[in-house]
Amino acid sequence: MRVKGRTILTKTITLIKTQKRKGRYNVYLDGKYSFPIGEDVLIRFALSKGKELTDEDIENIKEADNTSKAYQKALNYLAHQLRTKREVRDHLRQNEIAEQDIESTLAKLAEMDLIDDLQYAQSYVRTMAKTADKGPTVIANKLRQKGVPAVDIEEALAEFPEEQQVENGVTVAKKSAKHFHGESFRTKNNKVRQQLMQKGFSSDVINLIMDELDLQPDDQEETAALQEQGDKLWRKNHRYEQKQRVQKVRQGLYRKGFSGDMITRYLEDKNSE
Structure with a gap:
């Protein structure tokens, strides 16, 4: 030629x-x-x-x-589903695609609106808000792991308004309260709060959830819980002399959130057995 x-x-x-x-x-x-x-x-x-x-x-x-x-x-x-830009990049790297081809592919996908991290994040937040028991903090962490930029995460979390967070959180808190039925009222409250925190709800939202939940102490339930916890501690400390055994059980029940008066009455009954 x-x-x-x-x-x-x-x-x-x-x-x-x-x-x-x-x-x-x-x-x-x-x-x-x-x-x-x-x-x-x-x-x-x-x-x-x-x-x-x-x-x-x-x-x-x-x-x-x-x-x-x-x-x-x-x-x-x-x-099969929406993906973040990082997820697509990682997938192509795993398939040994050259970096220059990956970048050109990502640019083309973005131009055609086939990848959009904000759109992905908004969809993810809506889905989690409807189907999961997680709060915004956990959801945001998941999105960060998927490579979504912080600015997109912040905007996407608007899809999970405070009212819905409280509604979801109350459902979680009710389940937790039932799970901790054998605990003292104070310990139950603390553990419900801790679980809500672990699920990703903020302190302010947790306060609203607890107000909505409105847990109230039940004397019979508290007495039954103390009896159960106290008997376990009593058996556990059987090797000690009576005075030291009583002291260890008292300390253990304090740590579990029971009131001093209830502990004293329980131990008086134990001493009279």
Whole structure:
């Protein structure tokens, strides 16, 4: 091939053979296998038997095919659910896609609105608010782990208003209160608060939840709980002399949140047995 008086070496396509994989082809140059391509690249470069290709043409075709494969892998990954930009990048890296192809793919996906971290975060927050028992702090941490920028997380959390946080938190708190039925009233309150904190609710929202829950002490329940906890401590400290045993049980019941008067009455009953 001569271009502007210069002779440029070329190779001729002698065969384009269909692969077993749908939409993929093997290209033969001068009678020898040279490289594989996808159907979109085949069409874009108008490749056909007899066409002459320069070394530069071949490199451009290979690069286009690499980019096309990266894009297709990304589309397949996105087919089932929304993904963050970092998740797509990590997936492509795991598939050993070159960095330049990853970046061009991400840019194309963003241009076509197929990846959008804010949109992802908003959808994630709405779903978690409706289906999970987690508060904003835990949700925000999950989004950070997925690579969502802080500014997008902050905006997305508006999808989980305080009223809904309180409503969800009350459901969590009720379950917790039932779980801790054998504890003292003070310990039960503290443990319910701790669990709400672990679930990701803020201190201010926890206060609103506890006000809504409105737990009230029940004398019979408190007495039964003290009896149960006290008997366990009494058995546990059986090896000590009576005075030391009483002291250890008293200390243990204090730590469990029972009042001094109730502990004294319990121990008086124990001493009279």
